[in-house]
Structure formats: structure tokens, C-alpha cells
Amino acid sequence: MTSEQLAWKIRRHGVEMTHLSGGSHIGAIMSVADVIGVLYAEILNFDVENPKAENRDRFILSKGHAGAAIYAALAESGFFDTDELKTHYQNGSRLSGHVSHHVPGVDFSTGSLGHGLSAAAGMALAAKQDGKAHKNYVILGDGECNEGSVWEAALFAVHFGLDNLVCIVDHNKMQSLDFCDKTLSTTPLAGIWQSFGWNVIEIDGNDHNQCRKAFQNIQANGKPTVIIANTIKGKGISYMENDILWHYRFPHEGWEYDIAVTELHKSKPEGVEDPYTPHGIKNPASPPDDADVYADHTMSATYKPTWFGKEQQL
Amino acid sequence: MRDTFVRTLTELADKNPAVEVVTGDLGFGVLKPFWEAHPDQLINAGIAEQNLTSVAAGMALEGKTVFTYSIGNFPTLRCLEQIRNDCAYHDANVKIICVGGGFVYGSLGMSHHATEDIAVMRSLPNVTVLCPGDLVEAEAVTRAIVDYPGTCYVRLGRGGEKRIHESLPNYEIGKAIPVSKGEKIAIFSTGAIFEEIEEATEILKNSGINPTIYTFPTVKPLDTQVIKEIAATHEIIVTCEEHNLAGGFGSAVAEVLAELPCHARLLRIGMNDKYCTLVGDQKYLRHQYGMSGKKIAERILTEVK
Numbered sequence: 001m002t003s004e005q006l007a008w009k010i011r012r013h014g015v016e017m018t019h020l021s022g023g024s025h026i027g028a029i030m031s032v033a034d035v036i037g038v039l040y041a042e043i044l045n046f047d048v049e050n051p052k053a054e055n056r057d058r059f060i061l062s063k064g065h066a067g068a069a070i071y072a073a074l075a076e077s078g079f080f081d082t083d084e085l086k087t088h089y090q091n092g093s094r095l096s097g098h099v100s101h102h103v104p105g106v107d108f109s110t111g112s113l114g115h116g117l118s119a120a121a122g123m124a125l126a127a128k129q130d131g132k133a134h135k136n137y138v139i140l141g142d143g144e145c146n147e148g149s150v151w152e153a154a155l156f157a158v159h160f161g162l163d164n165l166v167c168i169v170d171h172n173k174m175q176s177l178d179f180c181d182k183t184l185s186t187t188p189l190a191g192i193w194q195s196f197g198w199n200v201i202e203i204d205g206n207d208h209n210q211c212r213k214a215f216q217n218i219q220a221n222g223k224p225t226v227i228i229a230n231t232i233k234g235k236g237i238s239y240m241e242n243d244i245l246w247h248y249r250f251p252h253e254g255w256e257y258d259i260a261v262t263e264l265h266k267s268k269p270e271g272v273e274d275p276y277t278p279h280g281i282k283n284p285a286s287p288p289d290d291a292d293v294y295a296d297h298t299m300s301a302t303y304k305p306t307w308f309g310k311e312q313q314l
Numbered sequence: 315m316r317d318t319f320v321r322t323l324t325e326l327a328d329k330n331p332a333v334e335v336v337t338g339d340l341g342f343g344v345l346k347p348f349w350e351a352h353p354d355q356l357i358n359a360g361i362a363e364q365n366l367t368s369v370a371a372g373m374a375l376e377g378k379t380v381f382t383y384s385i386g387n388f389p390t391l392r393c394l395e396q397i398r399n400d401c402a403y404h405d406a407n408v409k410i411i412c413v414g415g416g417f418v419y420g421s422l423g424m425s426h427h428a429t430e431d432i433a434v435m436r437s438l439p440n441v442t443v444l445c446p447g448d449l450v451e452a453e454a455v456t457r458a459i460v461d462y463p464g465t466c467y468v469r470l471g472r473g474g475e476k477r478i479h480e481s482l483p484n485y486e487i488g489k490a491i492p493v494s495k496g497e498k499i500a501i502f503s504t505g506a507i508f509e510e511i512e513e514a515t516e517i518l519k520n521s522g523i524n525p526t527i528y529t530f531p532t533v534k535p536l537d538t539q540v541i542k543e544i545a546a547t548h549e550i551i552v553t554c555e556e557h558n559l560a561g562g563f564g565s566a567v568a569e570v571l572a573e574l575p576c577h578a579r580l581l582r583i584g585m586n587d588k589y590c591t592l593v594g595d596q597k598y599l600r601h602q603y604g605m606s607g608k609k610i611a612e613r614i615l616t617e618v619k
Contacts, residue, residue, distance in 0.1 A: 101404060108375070108400075109399065109403060109404065110399075111399070112399055114364070115395075118364070118365040119369070121368075122368060122369035122373040122374075122376070123372040123375065125372070129354065149364040149396075152360075152365035156359060156360070156369065159360075160357070
């Protein structure tokens with residue numbers, strides 16, 4: 001499967017999984033789908049027959065709320081049956097909303113932000129000590145970079161020369177309630193990582209060629225590498241893109257689901273099958289006139305503290 | 315106690331290259347013998363306990379037996395979620411070492427006192443909680459946890475604790491250790507506070523009381539068998555810990571007793587749901603908060619009157 005095909009499948013599974021479960025974080029699943037597609041299709045070394053193979057590359061999705069994207073990538077890579085994806089969030093399922101290491105192919109459970117980079121650094125350090133050649137990958141959210149422990153880990157990885165550690169920040173510019181810059185700004189994100197001493201590569205994280213090139217050009221120069229992947233939250237579904245509503249809202253039955261599927265079908269790469277709606281949706285529903293769409297759902301749209309200086313903007 | 319720990323671990327690391335110490339920039343003059351003997355088996359992660367603990371989990375998942383090292387409540391409360399999610403939930407082979415249980419860092423103030431650590435650590439599934447009472451227990455615990463799977467928490471005193479046992483050839487995690495056999499009153503003690511029990515026992519003996527005494531170097535898993543036996547054969551069980559009463563060792567014993575149909579009365583000695591606001595050394599603070607030998611004896615004598 002090509003990275004483009006895998007990324008499309010991640011998006012299609014993501015829509016179905018959140019639709020069926022009422023699960024959150026479709027916006028994050030969509031923004032990170034391309035990076036994960038490239039990683040699992042082309043970059044990561046793994047063995048589905050032996051998920052704990054010693055020479056495998058380690059991978060941690062530290063922004064564990066985009067867990068559906070990893071479950072989709074693992075199932076499509078052959079770690080378990082894709083049918084299981086439909087159990088996401090359900091009673092008795094293995095597929096919790098946030099990433100669980102009880103699923104084959106998952107190295108580390110996440111969900112509380114700010115843990116994954118440290119754990120990956122520990123794995124990278126152990127690999128260095130033991131002379132092992134595999135790489136250690138971790139994906140962070142940009143909102144996650146609010147967590148102080150991320151910066152403890154950033155210092156640590158540089159100090160111990162962990163050039164077998166690759167951190168990708170899914171920089172979709174939005175977090176839970178608002179844009180990152182309206183919450184707790186980490187701009188300029190690349191500059192901050194650079195100032196901590198990391199190799200920094202900044203790319204369009206929804207462009208497969210740029211992702212591919214970034215992963216292929218990681219240098220073993222005694223420093224860890226961070227890839228600032230500039231992405232669009234909700235990428236691929238017009239009404240979700242850059243709307244904070246879709247951090248939590250799931251595609252409901254009706255126009256939300258229909259348009260999501262229809263738009264994905266318009267961008268479907270050759271040679272990929274849609275397991276849920278193979279021929280798309282005939283006569284998709286349209287949003288009603290009063291649909292809450294393309295509106296500003298950010299906190300700052302209505303949050304106007306009086307103590308804050310008029311010249312300043314939150 | 316901390317020197318015993320470091321000496322024992324240095325020796326164990328000779329034979330076991332998987333042993334790794336990660337310190338949070340602490341252990342001046344203490345860890346030196348270890349890093350000189352095993353420079354490839356020690357990392358100073360700086361003053362960053364959250365990162366340190368997750369790093370330890372990551373290393374442990376790669377096959378290392380990782381000892382995180384810090385003082386007071388820094389290796390536990392400062393990084394509690396990292397212990398819960400990254401170490402315990404993953405059954406990671408991380409041994410959390412706290413130097414300075416209770417009032418060891420007395421005069422440094424409340425920020426450096428570990429007085430809720432037992433309660434918090436024992437509430438975490440998959441975490442074994444150990445509080446050695448003397449150098450012999452400290453050595454036995456250190457040897458035992460190297461080969462014990464999963465996440466452990468070890469609460470050490472600082473040093474100068476009196477010797478309780480001659481030796482512990484058959485030490486086992488989860489077992490209480492009998493110190494003396496008496497009648498009517500039994501004293502259960504965990505951690506370095508035992509030295510106060512010795513003093514209390516002298517006073518009690520002068521009043522004609524001859525208590526049964528056990529140390530509990532393991533708080534979790536708790537030796538319920540000993541508790542049940544003593545609950546059936548004694549009138550009063552006294553628990554003693556240099557720790558808050560809420561959720562601590564005495565609470566753990568109470569949980570066992572409460573489920574028995576009839577049992578000895580329980581008297582818990584420890585911090586009475588307070589923070590320490592006084593300034594003084596460990597001995598002074600123990601006395602002020604009712605945990606000195608004299609205060610323990612007085613308390614027991616009041617109960618038996």
C-alpha cells in the first residue's frame with residue numbers, strides 16, 4: 001500500500017470509527033493521517049508476525065487522542081483485522097479512545113499529554129547504551145507542547161545526544177478550545193525547538209513528498225531531530241478544516257457523515273477500496289440552512305475578560 | 315540506610331548489566347561509589363522528575379532494571395502520573411527509590427517531608443511498596459527487588475538507624491518479620507520509625523507490658539496472614555508509621571481488620587492528618603507529632619488503662 005493509500009484509509013476509518021462510536025478527536029486524526037501514512041507505509045521497520053521484534057523501530061503516538069489513526073494504520077498493516085476497528089470505544093473492545101499497549105503493534109500507551117517524548121527518549125537512551133541501531137519515533141501535538149514535561153524531555157534528549165530519536169510535532173495550530181496562539185502560544189515553534197538544540201526540519205505535514213524527504217534526511221549528528229509538520233486540523237473534509245468544533249464533535253448521521261464520505265471519495269487514490277461505502281453515498285444529504293457550519297467555535301470568540309488590556313488580544 | 319542501598323546496588327550491578335540508576339540530580343556524596351564503579355549504568359537526568367520517571371519507564375520496557383533516585387516526596391508526588399501511566403500500567407521494571415521517608419529532612423521543612431507517599435503509592439495497582447526499617451532490611455529489600463518484576467516503591471531512611479535484625483537469610487517481599495513475642499499488645503511498625511518502638515518497648519516493659527513486635531518492610535502486598543493471626547490472639551494492635559494516618563500503613567492494616575468478624579482493637583500512630591509546620595530535626599518532629607518512643611509508650615499506656 002502506498003503512503004497516499006494508507007493515509008486515505010486512515011481518514012476513511014477515522015470517519016467511520018468516530019461516526020459509529022460517537023468518539024472525539026476526528027480533527028486530530030485527520031491532521032496527522034499523512035505523517036502516519038508515510039511512517040507506516042515507508043519508514044518504520046516492523047514485523048507484524050513479531051510485534052516485539054528487537055530490531056523494530058519504536059513508535060509512540062504521544063498525542064494519544066488521535067489513537068484511531070494508529071489503530072487504522074496497524075490494522076491496515078496487518079497487526080489485526082480491520083473489522084475490529086468498528087469496535088473502537090465499544091464495551092469489551094481492545095481499542096480504547098486513547099492509544100493502548102494492549103493492542104498488538106503498540107509500544108506505549110498514551111492519553112495524558114506530555115509523556116511520550118520522555119518515554120521515547122528512555123527507549124532511545126537504552127538503544128544507545130546497548131548499541132542497537134533502530135530508531136525511536138514519537139508524534140506530539142502542538143497543544144501538547146504546553147506540557148512542561150515535553151521541555152524536560154527536550155533538554156534531556158539533546159543533553160544525552162539521542163540522534164536515534166525522531167520527534168514529529170503535528171502542528172495543526174489548534175488545541176482543545178481554541179487556536180494554540182490564542183491559548184498558550186508556543187510560536188515560533190520551530191525556533192523554540194532549535195533553541196533547545198534540536199535538528200529542526202519544518203515541512204508541510206500533509207504533503208507526502210515532504211514527509212518522505214524529511215524522514216529520509218534525518219542526520220545522525222549527535223542531536224535529536226524534530227520535524228515540525230505543519231498540518232491542517234480536520235484535513236480532507238472541508239467543513240471540519242480549521243474548525244475547533246471538530247476536536248470533540250463526531251460526524252453525525254445525515255449530512256455530516258454523508259459529506260465527509262463524499263469528499264473523501266473525491267480524493268480517493270487509485271487502487272484503494274472503501275470497506276464501508278464502496279461506491280460512495282448516492283444522494284448525500286446537504287447541511288440545512290441553519291447548520292452550525294463554518295462558524296467560529298473558538299473560546300476566544302466569546303471569551304472577553306475585562307482585566308486584560310484593550311491593546312492586547314488574547 | 316541510603317549508603318547500604320547504594321553499596322548493595324553497586325554490588326548487584328557488578329553482576330547485572332541491566333541495572334541502571336537514574337537520579338534527579340541528587341545523591342551528592344552518596345551515589346559516587348556507584349557512578350565510579352558503573353559509569354555506564356547511571357544517568358543524571360537533572361531536576362526534572364516527570365521526564366526522569368517516563369525515561370525510566372522507556373528504558374525498562376527495553377529490558378533495563380531502572381532505579382529512579384531522589385529524596386523526600388520528589389520521586390513520587392512530583393511525577394505521580396508518570397508512575398501511574400508509564401511505569402505501573404505498563405508493568406515497567408522501575409524501582410522508585412526515595413531517600414528520606416517521613417521527617418528525615420526535618421529542618422528543611424514541609425516541602426522535603428515524605429508524609430503521604432505510602433498512601434499514594436499503595437493506591438496504585440501494580441506497585442509494590444517497601445519501607446525497610448533498618449540496614450539489614452534495606453539490604454534485603456534492595457536484593458529482593460532487583461529480581462522482582464514490575465514497579466516497586468522503596469522508602470528509605472537516611473542513615474544511623476539502629477539495627478533490628480542480626481540477619482535476614484529468608485527475607486521475602488510481602489512478609490512481616492517477627493521481632494519479639496509477647497502478649498495482649500502487638501506493635502506493627504513500618505520503616506525507620508522502628509527505632510522509636512525500641513525505646514517505647516523499654517518504657518512499656520517497665521510498666522509490666524510485654525508487646526509482640528513485628529516489622530513490616532512491605533506495606534503492599536501486605537502480610538494479611540500475620541495480621542489475622544495477631545488479630546485473633548491479641549487485644550490491641552498498634553501500628554506505627556512516620557507518615558500521615560490517612561491511607562498509610564495503619565489504614566492498610568485497618569482494611570484487613572475491618573473485614574474480620576471479630577478482631578483486636580486498632581491503635582494507629584502517625585501524623586494525624588496534618589502538615590508539619592514546626593522546625594526541627596527528625597527526632598524532634600517525631601516527638602512533637604506523637605511518634606517518639608516516649609509518646610508512643612504514653613499513648614499505648616493510656617489505651618490499656
